[in-house]
Amino acid sequence: xxxxxxxxxxxxxxxHPIGRNPGTSGYRRYAWTPADRECRExxxxxxxxxxxxxxxxxxxxxxxxxxxxxxGSVITGSHLDSVPDGGAFDGPLGLVSSFVAxxxxxxxxxxxxxxxxxANFADEEGARFGIACAGSxxxxxxxxxxxxxxxxxxDGVTLAEAMRAxxxxxxxxxxxxxxxARIGVFVELHIEQGRALVDLxxxxxxxxxxxxxxxWRFDFVGxxxxxxxxxxxxxxxxxxxxxxxxxxxxxEAVRRDLLATFGRTxxxxxxxxxxxxxxxSWLDARGPDPAEVTALVAAVVDESxxxxxxxxxxxxxxxxxxxxxxxxxxxxxxxxxxQVPMLPTGAGHDAGVLAAEVPTAMLFVRNPTGVSHxxxxxxxxxxxxxxxxxxxxxVEELAGR
Amino acid sequence: xxxxxxxxxxxxxxxHPIGRNPGTSGYRRYAWTPADRECRExxxxxxxxxxxxxxxxxxxxxxxxxxxxxxGSVITGSHLDSVPDGGAFDGPLGLVSSFVAxxxxxxxxxxxxxxxxxANFADEEGARFGIACAGSxxxxxxxxxxxxxxxxxxDGVTLAEAMRAxxxxxxxxxxxxxxxARIGVFVELHIEQGRALVDLxxxxxxxxxxxxxxxWRFDFVGxxxxxxxxxxxxxxxxxxxxxxxxxxxxxEAVRRDLLATFGRTxxxxxxxxxxxxxxxSWLDARGPDPAEVTALVAAVVDESxxxxxxxxxxxxxxxxxxxxxxxxxxxxxxxxxxQVPMLPTGAGHDAGVLAAEVPTAMLFVRNPTGVSHxxxxxxxxxxxxxxxxxxxxxVEELAGR
Numbered sequence: 155x156x157x158x159x160x161x162x163x164x165x166x167x168x169x170h171p172i173g174r175n176p177g178t179s180g181y182r183r184y185a186w187t188p189a190d191r192e193c194r195e196x197x198x199x200x201x202x203x204x205x206x207x208x209x210x211x212x213x214x215x216x217x218x219x220x221x222x223x224x225x226g227s228v229i230t231g232s233h234l235d236s237v238p239d240g241g242a243f244d245g246p247l248g249l250v251s252s253f254v255a256x257x258x259x260x261x262x263x264x265x266x267x268x269x270x271x272x273a274n275f276a277d278e279e280g281a282r283f284g285i286a287c288a289g290s291x292x293x294x295x296x297x298x299x300x301x302x303x304x305x306x307x308x309d310g311v312t313l314a315e316a317m318r319a320x321x322x323x324x325x326x327x328x329x330x331x332x333x334x335a336r337i338g339v340f341v342e343l344h345i346e347q348g349r350a351l352v353d354l355x356x357x358x359x360x361x362x363x364x365x366x367x368x369x370w371r372f373d374f375v376g377x378x379x380x381x382x383x384x385x386x387x388x389x390x391x392x393x394x395x396x397x398x399x400x401x402x403x404x405x406e407a408v409r410r411d412l413l414a415t416f417g418r419t420x421x422x423x424x425x426x427x428x429x430x431x432x433x434x435s436w437l438d439a440r441g442p443d444p445a446e447v448t449a450l451v452a453a454v455v456d457e458s459x460x461x462x463x464x465x466x467x468x469x470x471x472x473x474x475x476x477x478x479x480x481x482x483x484x485x486x487x488x489x490x491x492x493q494v495p496m497l498p499t500g501a502g503h504d505a506g507v508l509a510a511e512v513p514t515a516m517l518f519v520r521n522p523t524g525v526s527h528x529x530x531x532x533x534x535x536x537x538x539x540x541x542x543x544x545x546x547x548x549v550e551e552l553a554g555r
Numbered sequence: 556x557x558x559x560x561x562x563x564x565x566x567x568x569x570x571h572p573i574g575r576n577p578g579t580s581g582y583r584r585y586a587w588t589p590a591d592r593e594c595r596e597x598x599x600x601x602x603x604x605x606x607x608x609x610x611x612x613x614x615x616x617x618x619x620x621x622x623x624x625x626x627g628s629v630i631t632g633s634h635l636d637s638v639p640d641g642g643a644f645d646g647p648l649g650l651v652s653s654f655v656a657x658x659x660x661x662x663x664x665x666x667x668x669x670x671x672x673x674a675n676f677a678d679e680e681g682a683r684f685g686i687a688c689a690g691s692x693x694x695x696x697x698x699x700x701x702x703x704x705x706x707x708x709x710d711g712v713t714l715a716e717a718m719r720a721x722x723x724x725x726x727x728x729x730x731x732x733x734x735x736a737r738i739g740v741f742v743e744l745h746i747e748q749g750r751a752l753v754d755l756x757x758x759x760x761x762x763x764x765x766x767x768x769x770x771w772r773f774d775f776v777g778x779x780x781x782x783x784x785x786x787x788x789x790x791x792x793x794x795x796x797x798x799x800x801x802x803x804x805x806x807e808a809v810r811r812d813l814l815a816t817f818g819r820t821x822x823x824x825x826x827x828x829x830x831x832x833x834x835x836s837w838l839d840a841r842g843p844d845p846a847e848v849t850a851l852v853a854a855v856v857d858e859s860x861x862x863x864x865x866x867x868x869x870x871x872x873x874x875x876x877x878x879x880x881x882x883x884x885x886x887x888x889x890x891x892x893x894q895v896p897m898l899p900t901g902a903g904h905d906a907g908v909l910a911a912e913v914p915t916a917m918l919f920v921r922n923p924t925g926v927s928h929x930x931x932x933x934x935x936x937x938x939x940x941x942x943x944x945x946x947x948x949x950v951e952e953l954a955g956r
Contacts, residue, residue, distance in 0.1 A: 238824035347784035378929035381816035381839045382901035383748035397798035415782035418827045423639035426819045426837040428928040436827040438782045500783035527829040528779035
């Protein structure tokens with residue numbers, strides 16, 4: 155039997171230096187950048203070190219196969235890219251746990267009947283090109299290849315150019331029925347992004363659903379002018395309606411018990427003595443009920459003077475009920491608890507995208523502070539060990555022996 | 556006699572392509588960048604073309620001498636750098652007009668008794684390193700050389716490094732008594748940054764004063780967190796107090812009849828699904844009375860939860876009274892008007908910095924829309940011609956013949 159804790163620590167440590175921003179200790183691993191390439195090379199090394207057959211699919215997702223790549227296999231994994239100054243666990247914990255789970259099963263001489271693969275989905279966070287879960291959405295056809303290829307980053311580089319520069323041919327993007335057929339079931343382990351497991355005093359939980367969520371772009375247009383000479387009455391300063399809309403969104407969210415956030419804002423020309431010509435910001439809105447979320451957005455748009463466009467909408471995802479029941483009973487056996495917590499989440503995941511095509515499930519590992527998308531994100535190693543043991547047992551259960 | 560309009564058009568046109576942002580048609584001529592270097596080469600070419608002796612002083616300001624460089628000379632000029640996406644006239648009109656005014660005086664066979672020079676002051680806008688009028692402030696000693704050298708731009712490049720890369724030795728920065736002694740009087744021609752001359756139906760005006768003004772940095776500190784999973788009650792979202800402070804500053808400005816602007820804002824990490832860890836923004840506040848301006852800022856700080864630091868403060872500048880009376884009568888003679896408009900301005904200028912050391916004055920040229928610090932900034936060529944004729948007459952009057 156391997157030492158799971160040592161295996162986890164070694165793999166987590168080997169990822170730590172990649173794409174780290176020394177100023178914040180957070181990670182900047184954006185899709186198809188040099189930092190992302192280092193992450194992908196790490197994945198390839200992990201596959202080689204375990205003699206797992208390595209594949210890259212048409213959409214840039216990486217696969218490491220324990221057994222022959224074939225239809226109906228058991229897939230586990232997550233992503234390695236990050237939000238700006240994200241934490242060390244969101245994504246990587248799922249990959250690290252998948253590899254250590256395979257090591258654990260092998261050390262117990264388990265030989266699964268169905269093939270097993272670890273998948274690293276490309277560009278999950280959408281931090282660079284603004285589309286979350288791009289790798290899995292392209293795989294299922296939920297994202298149009300032309301729309302993906304033409305997306306640009308902040309420097310005007312298209313996704314197609316960035317992929318090509320990173321050595322991946324963007325010409326073959328699109329729904330990949332062969333790759334999809336190989337996914338018999340997908341289980342993603344992820345650090346919890348909230349404190350439900352803390353409150354329930356449980357190291358791991360099973361996901362029930364992903365809340366519907368979307369992103370709306372708000373453009374407040376004004377007129378650039380000198381801040382030191384333009385009378386207040388002559389100004390068209392877009393910062394003022396922007397500020398009012400930020401506060402209106404919060405008020406609506408409190409009133410409706412939903413989540414609404416303006417977290418990304420760009421000001422033009424962004425000079426200290428220049429009245430802005432434009433303020434652009436993105437509203438992120440989520441909640442358990444899609445009708446409530448769209449009603450909130452409509453109310454904010456109504457109170458605002460901005461030009462608004464919807465950039466993404468992810469409907470409610472309910473994870474496969476029989477699968478989550480089966481997984482819950484495996485986790486209960488492994489952790490020796492009567493009832494594993496079953497939780498919804500407000501965060502999008504590749505598992506949510508794949509759920510439209512195949513049975514999927516998610517395991518959450520406790521996050522002591524609940525902090526996520528931050529350098530302060532953390533999981534205790536002891537909880538990660540329970541996560542690996544649970545994931546290994548789930549893979550063993552699903553793959554047969 | 557030369558054709559002033561043709562001379563103006565030629566010089567303005569020769570500057571137009573430099574540092575132009577095709578996306579906005581505005582200019583990005585930041586100190587010590589390649590665009591700034593092109594502007595400085597333009598200045599050097601204009602000096603050479605007129606056989607004016609060329610100098611660069613210890614602080615990087617450029618000088619073109621009509622006559623021997625000596626103490627007590629008549630200096631005219633302005634700056635060539637710009638704010639982000641600034642217009643074509645703010646700064647350049649003063650340089651272009653100075654060269655054409657010399658051409659005009661020479662074509663009339665004027666030989667001035669005192670030497671005359673055109674000066675291009677470095678880094679007037681402070682767009683890159685955050686200190687306005689850096690070249691003139693260093694020259695007079697109002698800015699500490701060490702403080703200047705260590706200022707960094709958005710990429711972390713220090714002013715010293717940027718100067719050195721542009722071929723200027725930053726080791727010799729500081730008060731320059733020899734260069735100052737050569738300035739007997741300084742007259743800066745500038746496009747008006749407001750609509751007072753439009754309302755008064757006058758092509759040019761004379762400045763009376765520069766309002767006191769300052770910049771304050773507001774740091775709103777929060778905690779980065781996932782926008783899709785963190786309950787509203789668990790958030791420390793700095794965008795909310797930022798929005799409230801923007802609106803409070805506007806309310807205070809309206810109530811007190813002053814100017815207050817938040818025009819530059821930086822959000823960290825600035826991700827659509829990340830609650831910001833920090834929002835930093837700069838308050839620009841101005842008005843005729845320094846006590847009123849500081850009272851406004853104190854009230855905004857009081858209502859705000861931010862950490863606030865003052866980054867600059869420019870006291871009220873009253874331009875030399877005898878000089879402005881003398882200039883006004885010259886302008887009235889040239890323009891054939893009974894009374895040239897005498898105006899205060901809210902904008903800082905090198906003339907305001909030099910006023911602490913030598914008699915200085917400013918001429919304003921009408922701005923039909925009042926728009927400034929914007930690609931839409933504009934002056935009619937006919938008004939610019941009147942500006943050159945007025946400036947030439949002022950130089951002739953001050954330099955003697």
